[in-house]
Amino acid sequence: MKYFQILILVFLALTLTLSSCKKDDTTEGPEAGTVVLDFDHVFGPDQLEFSLNKEFTHPLLGEKMNFNIFQYYVSNVRLKKTDGSWYTVPESYYLLDLSKTDGNKIEIDNVPGGEYTDVELLYGVDSTRNVSGAQTGALDPANGMFWSWNSGYIMVKAEGTSPNSATGTFTFHLGGFKGEFRVPKSFTYSLNDKLVVDGDREAEIHMISNVARLWHSADKLSVKSSHTMPGQIAKTMSGTFYDAIKFDHIHN
Amino acid sequence: MSFYNFRLFFYSLLLAGWFISCQEKEQSFVLEYPDYFPKPVYGFDNNPLTREGFILGRELFFDPILSADNSISCETCHAQAHSFADHNLTFSTGINNQTGLRNSPAIINAAWQPSFMWDGGVNHIEVMPFAPITNPIEMAEDFNNLIRELNEHPRYPQMFREAFGNPEINSQKILYALAQYMSVLVSKDSKYDKVRTGNADFTEDEGAGYTLFKNYCAQCHVEPLFSDFSYRNNGLADVNGDTGRGRITLDPEDNFTFKVPTLRNISLTYPYMHDGRFRNLRQVLDHYSEGITAHHNTDPSILKSGKNGMNFSETEKQELESFLRTLTDYTFISNPHFSN
Numbered sequence: 001m002k003y004f005q006i007l008i009l010v011f012l013a014l015t016l017t018l019s020s021c022k023k024d025d026t027t028e029g030p031e032a033g034t035v036v037l038d039f040d041h042v043f044g045p046d047q048l049e050f051s052l053n054k055e056f057t058h059p060l061l062g063e064k065m066n067f068n069i070f071q072y073y074v075s076n077v078r079l080k081k082t083d084g085s086w087y088t089v090p091e092s093y094y095l096l097d098l099s100k101t102d103g104n105k106i107e108i109d110n111v112p113g114g115e116y117t118d119v120e121l122l123y124g125v126d127s128t129r130n131v132s133g134a135q136t137g138a139l140d141p142a143n144g145m146f147w148s149w150n151s152g153y154i155m156v157k158a159e160g161t162s163p164n165s166a167t168g169t170f171t172f173h174l175g176g177f178k179g180e181f182r183v184p185k186s187f188t189y190s191l192n193d194k195l196v197v198d199g200d201r202e203a204e205i206h207m208i209s210n211v212a213r214l215w216h217s218a219d220k221l222s223v224k225s226s227h228t229m230p231g232q233i234a235k236t237m238s239g240t241f242y243d244a245i246k247f248d249h250i251h252n
Numbered sequence: 253m254s255f256y257n258f259r260l261f262f263y264s265l266l267l268a269g270w271f272i273s274c275q276e277k278e279q280s281f282v283l284e285y286p287d288y289f290p291k292p293v294y295g296f297d298n299n300p301l302t303r304e305g306f307i308l309g310r311e312l313f314f315d316p317i318l319s320a321d322n323s324i325s326c327e328t329c330h331a332q333a334h335s336f337a338d339h340n341l342t343f344s345t346g347i348n349n350q351t352g353l354r355n356s357p358a359i360i361n362a363a364w365q366p367s368f369m370w371d372g373g374v375n376h377i378e379v380m381p382f383a384p385i386t387n388p389i390e391m392a393e394d395f396n397n398l399i400r401e402l403n404e405h406p407r408y409p410q411m412f413r414e415a416f417g418n419p420e421i422n423s424q425k426i427l428y429a430l431a432q433y434m435s436v437l438v439s440k441d442s443k444y445d446k447v448r449t450g451n452a453d454f455t456e457d458e459g460a461g462y463t464l465f466k467n468y469c470a471q472c473h474v475e476p477l478f479s480d481f482s483y484r485n486n487g488l489a490d491v492n493g494d495t496g497r498g499r500i501t502l503d504p505e506d507n508f509t510f511k512v513p514t515l516r517n518i519s520l521t522y523p524y525m526h527d528g529r530f531r532n533l534r535q536v537l538d539h540y541s542e543g544i545t546a547h548h549n550t551d552p553s554i555l556k557s558g559k560n561g562m563n564f565s566e567t568e569k570q571e572l573e574s575f576l577r578t579l580t581d582y583t584f585i586s587n588p589h590f591s592n
Binding site for chain 1: 298299369373374375376377378379382383386387395396399422423424427428431499500501502
């Protein structure tokens with residue numbers, strides 16, 4: 001009996017030593033850390049600070065808009081290292097939701113330590129996840145961003161009130177991942193500088209997102225105040241919005 | 253002493269191993285289907301089929317907790333006695349006595365279906381139940397509310413633990429469990445199947461009907477599942493109210509096309525067509541025989557005679573109907589495992 005107990009103790013001690021040894025070996029160079037993608041939301045060419053429940057006048061349409069919902073998906077984040085290789089963030093799906101504190105920020109943990117020069121983002125949700133059944137997290141259909149009658153994600157949701165709309169409200173649920181009406185769009189932004197990821201060191205990428213651009217090539221709210229399905233309108237509105245999302249600066 | 257203990261240790265390890273493998277065996281719960289069926293579309297890739305998952309799905313399917321006012325369950329409009337279609341209603345009744353525009357489809361051999369709904373709008377069996385549960389005119393439930401109710405329920409947290417290893421309840425697990433239950437609803441014991449496996453013979457009428465069926469119907473209602481799961485315009489008159497598949501694809505060519513439904517258990521799922529316009533099989537046969545309306549995209553296979561249909565004689569209609577009744581699976585509708 002005693003031999004047996006000793007044997008177990010020795011075995012345990014050996015495993016502990018071995019596993020703690022392993023950890024020490026890998027701590028060379030910069031450590032993995034968190035990268036934050038911070039989207040500043042503005043309205044119109046004057047870059048008015050955007051927020052929900054605040055009245056704006058659209059510069060092109062000349063119509064008033066007061067938003068109570070503004071949500072959109074960002075996914076498939078990749079970061080390019082100085083050596084030209086890419087780090088692909090696993091399970092990378094984020095729902096920006098301006099009704100939430102820090103709902104404009106994406107936190108990506110466990111990014112390998114190092115220096116990065118470019119970021120690639122997909123606005124919307126890739127086709128695969130639109131056809132892969134029940135998802136969780138940002139893609140949970142319970143988030144209200146999934147069309148039940150026509151399976152697929154609502155990639156941009158903008159709702160609010162407007163005295164110019166015949167109904168007094170506006171409702172835009174934009175999405176679609178098939179063929180000519182495909183909404184998801186990928187962009188690569190040069191960070192102009194090197195983003196350093198090293199443990200607790202701050203690594204933030206600041207983007208500017210202009211909500212007014214949804215109506216850059218769309219009808220006035222007095223003509224069309226609602227669109228809640230895939231199609232040309234969804235593609236045009238989301239496209240002009242995505243195209244205008246700009247990289248601004250990094251914080252290191 | 254030490255040797256004895258070691259031996260004991262070794263035997264207990266063996267015993268533990270045996271227990272574990274036994275439990276595995278108990279849990280392995282496979283989808284059973286005849287060898288003449290194709291491979292199912294749904295492979296349970298992220299949602300391994302287990303007895304506990306199936307039982308949870310069944311419990312949810314029969315529970316009105318899934319509707320906003322806890323008045324309607326899935327079973328309300330998908331009853332086993334009718335092959336999991338509605339109780340012969342043209343349009344099902346949702347909460348607050350609301351009705352929709354389409355006839356409730358049967359749930360049979362769902363694991364073989366590449367898409368769901370009359371217009372194919374739902375692309376995966378796991379998200380299928382999300383549509384009726386959240387539709388404001390059907391069950392009108394909010395998933396976050398449903399999750400709260402299930403968490404407060406005396407039995408569900410334990411059932412979720414048994415099915416998925418932990419008691420956390422989320423929409424994915426609800427949908428996974430329902431997908432498991434629906435997938436297990438396999439109809440494979442009709443007289444047609446018994447004939448196919450050499451365990452029965454068609455009567456003369458049924459046999460003649462089968463020959464007619466193969467000549468006139470099997471192109472779309474492909475055996476052994478009795479559908480090719482395509483979307484076609486079958487020449488119904490007055491379809492202006494519902495554009496069908498066109499609403500999903502946004503292609504005008506798909507307007508007024510609807511899914512080719514399975515014919516298995518067809519005698520139980522009346523009324524027929526996406527809008528339940530035909531009360532019985534005879535009306536359906538009359539439609540294909542002499543009632544076809546030629547729209548711009550009416551399927552050429554039903555217009556081939558150049559007339560308003562296939563011009564079946566009275567005898568032929570009777571023979572076809574006899575054959576269609578051989579697709580009724582009484583074992584399926586009385587299977588006690590399918591009901592709670």
